[in-house]
Amino acid sequence: MTVIPEASSVQGEAVARRHLLQLAQDNVYGDPTLMVVRNDDTVSALTSLAEDNDLLVLGMHRSTNGKRVLGDFNVALLKQTRIATLLIGGR
Numbered sequence: 001m002t003v004i005p006e007a008s009s010v011q012g013e014a015v016a017r018r019h020l021l022q023l024a025q026d027n028v029y030g031d032p033t034l035m036v037v038r039n040d041d042t043v044s045a046l047t048s049l050a051e052d053n054d055l056l057v058l059g060m061h062r063s064t065n066g067k068r069v070l071g072d073f074n075v076a077l078l079k080q081t082r083i084a085t086l087l088i089g090g091r
Contacts, residue, residue: 001020001029001034001035001036001046001049002016002019002020002036002037003035003036003037003038003039003042003045003046004037004038004086005038005039006038006039006040007040008038010090013036013038016036017034017036020034020050021034027076035049037049039086042073043073043076043077043080044080046077047077047080047081050077050081050083051081051082051083053083054083054084055083055084055085055086056077056081056083056084056085057085057086057088058074058077058078058085058086058087058088059087059088059089060074060087060088060089068089070087074087
């Protein structure tokens, strides 16, 4: 799933869908379900969609010193959701 601004053009949505499909083909076994959501508030869009599920999986990123950290985006999601969350580090 990816969230794009509400004012995105049809071409912008197509680009986002192609990018998402490429990521899915590279990382997911089987036929993935792709979702492109138009919303100017990414956190609220993901929060509302996450509430319909049992588990939220978030990736962590590395800081400049190489340690895995929670970014502001992940912290905002964690504060707004009430479901189990799994945090995973990079490869």
